[in-house]
Amino acid sequence: MAISELELPTHVTAHDFLGASALAEGxxxxxxxxxxAAIDAKGQATLVVSGGRSPVAFFxxxxxxxxxxxxxxxxxADERWVPTEHPDSNAGLLKRHLLTGKAAKARFLSLYRAAASLEAAALEADLALAELPAIDVLVLGMGDDGHTASLFPNSPNLTEGLDLQSTRRCLPMLAPSVPHQRLSMTRALLATAGLTVLSVQGPGxxxxxxxxxxxxxxxxMPIRAFLQDPLDIYWCP
Structure with missing residues (x-):
């Protein structure tokens, strides 16, 4: 079965590919x-991506x-609360696999803050995101538990994280696996993206x-919040 064979809402568009390299290129x-198009229209563009190993070929x-x-x-969209040089840092991953070569000219806004606590780091990141221009493209991933960004099922701040009326742009979140401490953009901010893409691979x-x-x-399953809005899903076996 392919994504296009699922009973998707009318506002969700499926893009099926035969393999990972074709998906990354498409x-x-x-x-x-x-x-x-955003650069042509307003002179700048904003891209929000997810970390982890899955997006490396796309980067x-x-x-x-x-x-x-x-x-x-x-x-x-989210970050582990570890310094950039830590192997689990999403910022470090971007610097190795995206913000290099021609793309090194891009401006990077990091969510990580070396604050006294996770809560303080989230507040500092929230303030930094107040200066974020309109999001033109958001590329999300999804875990087998239905989480996206670091909006994990049953995380203490999840209800506020999924609240479209929340005034927070970033919240501290807890993951069920190490490292437990995360920073995540809220749904209220993520939902403002001009184009939202969910990129997933495999039958799982x-x-x-x-x-x-x-x-x-x-x-x-927090991913359900994003299936309620216009969404493009890119999938390969």
Whole structure:
């Protein structure tokens, strides 16, 4: 089965690919097209991406796209509360795999703050995000438990994290695995993106999406919140 064979809401668009390299290339072209359109319209573009190993091929393909990186701001939908040099840092991952070569000219806004506590770090990141220009493209991933960004099921701050009326842009979140402490953009901020893409691979993620589509409880599977809005899903086996 492919994503396009699921019973998707009318505002969700499926893009099926045969393999990971084809998905990375197709997604990179679509994202670059949207960023270039934003640069043409307003002189700048903002890209929000997710960390982890899954997007690395997409990052590498995106670097090769025709794009004036000096006019692009890049930031993360979520971050582990570890220094950039830590192997688990999403910022460190971006610096190794995206913000290099031609893309090194991009401006990077980091969520990580070396504050006294996770809560203080989230407040500092929240203030920094007040200066974030309008999000042109948001690329999300999804865990097998239905989390996206660092909006994990049953996390203490999840209800506020999913509240569209929340005034917070960033919240401290807890993951069920190490490292436990995370910083995550809230749904209220993420939902403002001009284009939202969910990039997933493999039959396990297909099964997770199927389960998400069969229920409505957001706290149980936070990805459901993003299936309620216009969304492009990129998938390969």
């Amino acid at each position: 997604l990179a072209k679509a994202v670059a097209t949207r960023l270039n 590498q393909a995106l670097i090769e796209q025709p794009l004036d990186w000096s006019k692009v701001l890049v930031t993360l 993620k297909l099964a997770t999406l199927r389960a998400a589509l069969q229920g409505t409880e957001l706290n149980e």
